[in-house]
Amino acid sequence: MSVKQSLLAILDQGACYGYQLRAEFDRRTGGTWPLNVGQIYNTLERLERDGLAERGETDDEGHVFWSITDAGRAAVAQWLGSPVPSTKGTRDELAIKLALAATLPGVDVTGVIQTQRRASLAHLGELNRAKYAGKHPDSAEELAWSLVVDSMIFQTEAEVRWLDHTEQRLAMQPVTPLPLVSERPARGRASADRTADEGATA
Amino acid sequence: MSVKQSLLAILDQGACYGYQLRAEFDRRTGGTWPLNVGQIYNTLERLERDGLAERGETDDEGHVFWSITDAGRAAVAQWLGSPVPSTKGTRDELAIKLALAATLPGVDVTGVIQTQRRASLAHLGELNRAKYAGKHPDSAEELAWSLVVDSMIFQTEAEVRWLDHTEQRLAMQPVTPLPLVSERPARGRASADRTADEGATA
DNA sequence: ACAGCCATGTAACTTGTTACATGATTTT
DNA sequence: AAAATCATGTAACAAGTTACATGGCTGT
Numbered sequence: 001m002s003v004k005q006s007l008l009a010i011l012d013q014g015a016c017y018g019y020q021l022r023a024e025f026d027r028r029t030g031g032t033w034p035l036n037v038g039q040i041y042n043t044l045e046r047l048e049r050d051g052l053a054e055r056g057e058t059d060d061e062g063h064v065f066w067s068i069t070d071a072g073r074a075a076v077a078q079w080l081g082s083p084v085p086s087t088k089g090t091r092d093e094l095a096i097k098l099a100l101a102a103t104l105p106g107v108d109v110t111g112v113i114q115t116q117r118r119a120s121l122a123h124l125g126e127l128n129r130a131k132y133a134g135k136h137p138d139s140a141e142e143l144a145w146s147l148v149v150d151s152m153i154f155q156t157e158a159e160v161r162w163l164d165h166t167e168q169r170l171a172m173q174p175v176t177p178l179p180l181v182s183e184r185p186a187r188g189r190a191s192a193d194r195t196a197d198e199g200a201t202a
Numbered sequence: 203m204s205v206k207q208s209l210l211a212i213l214d215q216g217a218c219y220g221y222q223l224r225a226e227f228d229r230r231t232g233g234t235w236p237l238n239v240g241q242i243y244n245t246l247e248r249l250e251r252d253g254l255a256e257r258g259e260t261d262d263e264g265h266v267f268w269s270i271t272d273a274g275r276a277a278v279a280q281w282l283g284s285p286v287p288s289t290k291g292t293r294d295e296l297a298i299k300l301a302l303a304a305t306l307p308g309v310d311v312t313g314v315i316q317t318q319r320r321a322s323l324a325h326l327g328e329l330n331r332a333k334y335a336g337k338h339p340d341s342a343e344e345l346a347w348s349l350v351v352d353s354m355i356f357q358t359e360a361e362v363r364w365l366d367h368t369e370q371r372l373a374m375q376p377v378t379p380l381p382l383v384s385e386r387p388a389r390g391r392a393s394a395d396r397t398a399d400e401g402a403t404a
Numbered sequence: 405a406c407a408g409c410c411a412t413g414t415a416a417c418t419t420g421t422t423a424c425a426t427g428a429t430t431t432t
Numbered sequence: 433a434a435a436a437t438c439a440t441g442t443a444a445c446a447a448g449t450t451a452c453a454t455g456g457c458t459g460t
Contacts, residue, residue: 001419002295006302013306014382019439024382028305032292036421041441046419062428064440080303080314083321084296091448093204094286095353096235099346100208101282103230104215112282119285140377144301147371151297151364158360162353169349175342180216180226203447221411238449243413248447264456266412293420410457418449429438 003035004043005079008052008068012076015056017063018044030145032152047072094159098166105177109170117163124156205237207281209245210254210270214278217258219265220246232347234354249274296361300368307379311372319365326358 010016010024018040025035044066047053052072056065068076094116101107131149212218212226220242227237246268249255254274258267270278292298296318303309333351 002298003420006298009302009306010382016382017439018441020382028380029298029301032301033298036423037439038423038441039419039421042420062439079299080309081317083318084299086321086325091235092350092353092357095350096204096208096231097281097286098353099231099234099350100211102349103342103346104211107282115283116285119288123288140305140380143371143375143377144305147304147368148292148294148297148301150367151294151300152292154360154364154367155294155357158356162356165352165356166349169345173345175345178230178342180212180218181222205448219411220413238451239411240413240451241447241449244448264411405460407460408458410455412454414451414453416449416451419447421444421446423442423444425442426440427438430436432433432435 003033003039004047004052005076007040007043008047008072009076009079011053011066011068012073015065015067017065020063021066027141028144029148030141032145032148102170102175103178105179107177109175110167113163113167113170117160120156120160120163124153124160127153127156205235205241206245206249206254207278209242210249210274211278211281213255213268213270214275217267217269219267222265223268229343230346231350232343234347234350304372304377305380307381309379311377312369315365315369315372319362322358322362322365326355326362329355329358 006025007021010021010028016024019037021044022035022037022040025033044053044055047066048055050071051069052075053066053068056067058064098109098112098116101109101112127149131146131153208227209223212223212230218226221239223246224237224239224242227235246255246257249268250257252273253271254277255268255270258269260266300311300314300318303311303314329351333348333355
């Protein structure tokens with residue numbers, strides 16, 4: 001949900017045509033978010049539909065220029081002024097995967113963790129190699145790129161730490177795998193003494 | 203892309219009907235991945251379309267049971283046996299947002315960072331509060347839930363560290379914002395001396 | 405009777421992603 | 433002439449999300 005906003009933020013600097021828009025996006029993210037050209041035109045039409053951008057003139061070379069609307073400018077300000085929406089609940093694939101692996105009978109959780117750990121460490125190595133591959137962030141482009149790489153490094157490091165932490169926890173307190181509940185839940189309203197403890201996780 | 207796999211992994215334990223499937227998923231993730239009931243039926247049909255699950259009998263109470271196929275079992279083994287795909291390039295909304303904010307003229311990057319930091323810390327507080335809210339992970343369900351919460355905590359902590367790190371970096375080495383390139387890129391093949399340094403970021 | 409859960413499903417929609425078609429221009 | 437790039441677009445698809453319709457069962 002940030003491609004739309006990103007393109008809009010660039011459009012806020014001045015009218016662009018599609019291809020140029022991608023170039024600007026690439027330049028500012030160092031290609032860390034591979035953006036297909038076709039996607040630009042999709043997104044632009046969606047922005048137009050939502051009243052955030054509008055199709056402008058075509059110059060003599062055939063470039064179709066797009067500009068931002070007032071509503072679009074407001075959307076950019078809103079985007080930059082508010083934090084990234086912290087999704088209540090994870091959409092973290094790895095966390096869910098391990099939680100499932102830990103509670104399903106017959107799954108080698110430790111094996112899953114080890115495999116993941118190896119892959120994450122390898123990924124981390126690649127990231128660090130890319131980071132120090134003779135590049136000194138002297139230009140603004142490279143600095144922006146290295147910020148994104150740093151973010152990936154930090155996230156991956158956290159992933160590894162969590163994997164280790166989880167492995168230790170599971171070693172100390174082995175999980176009894178949960179089989180499928182054999183008896184089906186009773187129909188009708190739940191008994192009244194269970195309705196109060198719902199908000200705990202929220 | 204893990205809902206499909208998750209449901210399939212549960213189906214691997216035995217035939218289920220839709221509603222039961224969601225209950226099992228919820229139980230094993232502690233509701234940290236809010237899964238709409240309707241989504242179950244969508245997903246089941248997609249699994250069927252892909253030959254990973256198949257519609258089975260309906261019992262006398264009207265429950266439509268689903269079971270896993272051989273291909274589905276293979277898919278589960280594959281899923282659990284291989285690491286989560288490390289997307290080349292981030293899809294990290296926050297990283298991209300900051301990279302853009304840092305390279306666009308007229309954006310208060312520090313403000314963006316501070317706002318985000320406050321929000322992330324608040325989120326972290328909620329997570330820790332939820333974690334220690336009288337819950338001791340004695341049951342397998344609660345342990346699985348607490349693993350997911352730990353994952354969120356680790357990720358959010360990494361986020362805050364990265365924000366601090368980024369703020370310091372930008373303070374030491376201010377970014378000259380990049381205006382849109384005024385001259386349009388030349389058409390035709392790029393000059394030969396730039397073709398070699400593409401693979402560096404990959 | 406009514407509220408509320410159990411249970412199945414349908415339809416629409418959002419964002420992201422990929423493949424393809426088309427043609428102009430420019431360098432080798 | 434061939435290859436590569438610039439440039440615009442269309443179509444289809446994948447995955448997730450939400451809203452809604454429908455009906456049965458059960459406890460208050």
